Every structure is written in structure tokens, then in C-alpha cells.
Amino acid sequence: MDWEFKEIVEAHQLTKAGFEKEVLDGAKPVTLRGFASKWPLIKSQQTSPEALIGYLDTFYSQKPVVTWLAPREEQGRFFYNKDLSGFNFSRKQSHLTECLKAVMSVDKGNVNFPDVYIGASALSEFLPGLKEQNPNPLVPENCDANLWVSTRSLVAPHIDMSDNIAVVVSGRRRFTLFPPEQVVNLYLGPLDFTPAGQPLSLVDIRNPDLERFPRFAEAQKHSQSVVLEPGDAIYIPSTWWHGVEALDDINLLINYWWNSARQAASPYQTLIHALVSIAQLPAAQRKNWQELFNALVFQLERPAMEHLPEEKRGPHRQLSPEMAQRIKAYLKKSLI
DSSP: OOSOOEEOOEEOSOOHHHHIIIIITTTOOEEETTTTTTOHHHHHHHHOHHHHHHHHHTTOOOOOEEEEEEOGGGTTBOOBOTTSSSBSOEEEEEOHHHHHHHHHHSOTTOTTSOEEEEEEEEHHHHSTTHHHHSOOTTSOTTOOEEEEEESSEEEEEEOOSSEEEEEEEESOEEEEEEOGGGGGGSOBOOSSSOSSSSOBBOSOTTSOOTTTSTTHHHHHHTOEEEEEOTTOEEEEOTTOEEEEEEOSSSEEEEEEEEOSSOOSSOHHHHHHHHHHHTTTSOHHHHHHHHHHHIIIIIOSSSOTTTTSOGGGOGGGSOOOHHHHHHHHHHHHHHHO
16 A cells, blocks of 8 residues: 555553553554464464464364365456346355365466465354363453455455454454545445445445546545464454555454444444435435434433333343343334
């Protein structure tokens, strides 16, 4: 990338309490240099690629993983095809460690060997026990972890609904982040047709076409970026846009998603529902609904329903599992 960006702030030797106070409360991205440097997993990759594969294989459940394959001419960009009618990659089931061996042994000049991408494979399912030997003290105990594997690749800027810590295991990765308010300058692709569930920016951040996407120049001014080495980690707050570029021939990463607050439903599902129930209303009605959302949901000026006794505040009360189930049942019935 040849534009100027802000370097992501670094934090060192954080305890869980310090992480929650200094990082989570601020909801800003943070780089955690050397976060996992003592993991056996990191030490194995420092020994050799074969040692890394051998270490992973001691945990592997032998279940096949979903693997994306893209022709070399796509230059590692796993994305849409030209008219957005499909994708530029195919999917197949692969044996994880055999796939890694193949990627590591292939002649890099072999243009017939595709670029490979394995995303979000839960450790509890595919590599049980790995998480326990390589602990992350900053996330909740019941937080699952996921393995990501790729050749040189680029994932377009997208958002996650959850907070995220991503730990680089092998290879280098460049993370490029944009704050939530830059969504208007990122030129999103279809919301109802995505490679992995989240909406993507259509801009190729390695070589942005500012004639086609002129507002992206404003997003560039607000971007933050960092290149992580094995053992480094990054905290990405919920709803921050992030593009991820794998810079080496083989790249492994482990990430953790979690929500700090109890939720009865996905905010993204709420957004989609709002698009079909509010977005097509006349402008004056949309403005009225905006006022209601500001008062009751975003609570920009004061807590909603604070004038009522606690037990009468309904969904504005502390959300218990029972209340969450009642809300889900109400929503399910109302959508029929």
C-alpha cells in the first residue's frame, strides 16, 4: 500500500483486568507485540515448517476442513467474480495437515497450483486440546478459537459482530483497519450475497481504484495499519472494518471472537430487518424512526425508561437468559 496511515497503538504485558479497563473500554484497536511468543505452537514454527505441521497433527481430529481454491491470476484475492454473480474461487473438503504439506512443498513457480484459503476452523472441532496448550488469558474461558490458513492472500475489509483477538502463528500479516463511521466511504458489496456472511468492501486496498471509488480517499485518511510477525496479536473491536493481507507463501493465524454483553439476537440481523421494514419508508417517517432508535436503542442523551421501576423496564432491564428467550419467541412469532 502506498498511502499514509496511522500506526495502530501498541500495548505490552496486559493482564486481563488491564486489558478490560485500558483496551475494551476504549473500543479502539491495539497491537499486542510478542503476545504468544511463549506458545508451544509458536516455538514449533520457529523450528521448521515440518515441526509446525507435526505439532498440529498431534491434535488433528482428521475431520476435513472447508478449503477455498483460487486461480493464481486472482493474485490471492478471494472475492467476487467480475459481475458479482458468483465468486472467483471454488470450495472443497481437505485434510488439514496434508493440505499444509502440499502448500509448503509446492514449487512456487507452479502456476497450476491454486492459492489456498482455510477460514474459521474451530479448534474444538478440528484441533481439540490445542487451545489449552496455547492459552489466551485475555478472553473468556468459554471462548472458542479458530484456525485460519492461507497462501499469499487478501481478504477485503469487512466487519465482525464480536470483539476479536487475532494471533499470527506463521507468516506475516498486514491488518488495515477503518473506524465504523467510514462505512460510507468503503463501497460495500451485496449484503445478501457474501463469501462468508459479512458484507465486504469492493475496494482492492492493495491498489485502490479512486476513479471508480473516489470516496475511498477519505477512508484512507482515517485508516490504521500494522504488519504482524509470528507471536504478535491484534485486538479488533466489534464493527471496525478490517482488511487482512497474508504476505508470505504460507500463513497461519488463530483468532478468538466473543461478546462482552449478553445479546438476544444478532445486531446484523436487526440491520437486515430494518432494511426491509424501515429503509423504504418516506423520508419523514424514516426521520421519526431515527428519533425513536436514538431515544430507545442508542440512548444518546440519557438512559431510556429510567423513570420506570426496574422490574417494569422490559427489554431495557439487565438481560437474563429467560428474558432473552421471551424476546426471541416474540420476534419469531411477529415475523411469521
